[in-house]
Amino acid sequence: MKRSKRNIEESVYQSRRSRLLKQLRGEAALLVSAPQHTRSRDQLFDYHQNSDLFYLTGFSEPECALLLVGGTRGPRSVLFLRDRDLNDEQWHGERLGIKRARRRFAVDEVRDIQQFPAAFSEMLTNARALHYLPGVNPAFDLHVHNLFASQVGPRLQYPNILKDVRLILSQMRFVKDRGEIQSLRHAADITARAFSMFFPLIKQVASERHGAALLESFFYKLGAHGLAFPSIVAAGKNATTLHHSPQLQPLWKRELVLIDAGASFRGYSGDITRTVPVSGKFSPPQADVYDVVWAALQAAIAKARPQSSLDEIHEAAVKQLTKGLIDLGILRGSLAENIETGSYRRFYMHRTSHWLGLDTHDIAPVTYNGSGGTTLLLPSSMRPLISGVALTIEPGLYFDAKDSKVPARYRGIGIRIEEDVLIVPGGCDVLSSGLPSSRAEIESLMS
Ligand SMILES: [Mn+2]
Numbered sequence: 001m002k003r004s005k006r007n008i009e010e011s012v013y014q015s016r017r018s019r020l021l022k023q024l025r026g027e028a029a030l031l032v033s034a035p036q037h038t039r040s041r042d043q044l045f046d047y048h049q050n051s052d053l054f055y056l057t058g059f060s061e062p063e064c065a066l067l068l069v070g071g072t073r074g075p076r077s078v079l080f081l082r083d084r085d086l087n088d089e090q091w092h093g094e095r096l097g098i099k100r101a102r103r104r105f106a107v108d109e110v111r112d113i114q115q116f117p118a119a120f121s122e123m124l125t126n127a128r129a130l131h132y133l134p135g136v137n138p139a140f141d142l143h144v145h146n147l148f149a150s151q152v153g154p155r156l157q158y159p160n161i162l163k164d165v166r167l168i169l170s171q172m173r174f175v176k177d178r179g180e181i182q183s184l185r186h187a188a189d190i191t192a193r194a195f196s197m198f199f200p201l202i203k204q205v206a207s208e209r210h211g212a213a214l215l216e217s218f219f220y221k222l223g224a225h226g227l228a229f230p231s232i233v234a235a236g237k238n239a240t241t242l243h244h245s246p247q248l249q250p251l252w253k254r255e256l257v258l259i260d261a262g263a264s265f266r267g268y269s270g271d272i273t274r275t276v277p278v279s280g281k282f283s284p285p286q287a288d289v290y291d292v293v294w295a296a297l298q299a300a301i302a303k304a305r306p307q308s309s310l311d312e313i314h315e316a317a318v319k320q321l322t323k324g325l326i327d328l329g330i331l332r333g334s335l336a337e338n339i340e341t342g343s344y345r346r347f348y349m350h351r352t353s354h355w356l357g358l359d360t361h362d363i364a365p366v367t368y369n370g371s372g373g374t375t376l377l378l379p380s381s382m383r384p385l386i387s388g389v390a391l392t393i394e395p396g397l398y399f400d401a402k403d404s405k406v407p408a409r410y411r412g413i414g415i416r417i418e419e420d421v422l423i424v425p426g427g428c429d430v431l432s433s434g435l436p437s438s439r440a441e442i443e444s445l446m447s
Pocket of ligand 1: 271354392394418
């Protein structure tokens with residue numbers, strides 16, 4: 001098959017597959033599509049492809065699987081997918097089908113997904129281990145289960161070891177390549193611009209849900225491919241619930257509204273949070289809290305550079321937030337004492353960062369090659385940052401409306417500010433910088 005017929009993107013996916021195959025060293029990997037989920041009766045939820053499979057193929061149809069076998073007779077890559085079915089397509093949309101898939105994908109073989117159960121075990125006979133992630137799709141779990149389930153004793157045939165496919169894929173997906181960085185940058189930029197189009201209109205917003213729909217309309221107007229996650233629009237004290245889903249509640253003029261939303265572009269996520277006064281002007285207590293969170297954001301961004309870590313970023317945010325809580329008279333005692341006891345957690349109960357990529361809460365590896373060739377097992381929050389990784393920085397403070405330990409003027413205030421950053425040599429690039437975050441800039445944007 002001539003390469004010229006394929007688009008440039010396919011060569012990126014092809015090279016990812018061959019990098020994975022190289023690491024399999026005689027073993028096999030199975031990546032499967034996400035299942036479709038029923039909403040009710042014959043209605044389905046929006047379909048979202050399994051990110052690992054998408055990373056290796058760019059394919060977003062359901063009912064497909066990628067089998068990579070690094071066998072003794074040379075590596076093989078096989079993509080199983082649904083063939084065309086004009087009757088089904090009449091109702092549910094066009095399928096790529098086998099013939100066109102053979103032109104599009106630079107895999108060794110394209111086969112009908114209906115042949116999968118029979119072909120699967122037969123193709124694995126020379127692979128010592130199968131790299132797979134159970135729980136993505138129960139239909140495929142059953143095939144893997146049947147392969148391994150034996151009443152008699154240890155399997156005589158290969159494969160007889162099951163490995164977590166994420167050990168390799170999390171390594172591969174961690175550092176973003178040029179195309180991924182472009183997509184992340186564009187997703188963050190669309191999100192930032194949509195927020196700035198939305199804010200001046202906030203006084204016309206009838207409810208949290210209307211606000212979410214209006215903001216999302218700007219995502220699509222600016223070319224978003226979808227939403228990175230369900231938008232959070234939280235009016236007033238609803239903002240103290242971290243992942244509040246938008247309701248029919250109106251945005252009251254004297255209150256704040258917290259908006260945490262993101263456009264996706266080519267599967268990559270934007271994820272921005274701003275908390276703004278519906279009236280356009282922060283009240284003095286709202287301003288006090290806002291400035292503390294904003295200072296924490298700046299301190300945390302200053303730590304986003306190679307060799308730092310998510311823990312270091314988090315510690316910088318915690319230090320500023322705790323200092324602010326003491327200054328506001330909410331916490332008593334010394335800074336060190338309050339950090340030590342974790343008293344701030346009552347008002348800041350989440351971490352400062354998560355990785356960003358194909359998944360909004362992106363995957364990160366747990367192993368790390370330390371000095372002297374040693375392999376360290378580290379939670380990703382301790383892992384030294386390197387150029388090309390993307391993450392969010394999102395400090396916040398949340399005061400429960402009924403918390404009698406908090407001065408009355410702060411009760412019911414929830415504020416979070418979130419930026420998307422890319423680690424670059426010497427520091428970071430704030431991908432969401434198209435949208436201002438300081439109190440004065442927010443107020444001027446809203447007028
Ligand atoms: Mn986030």
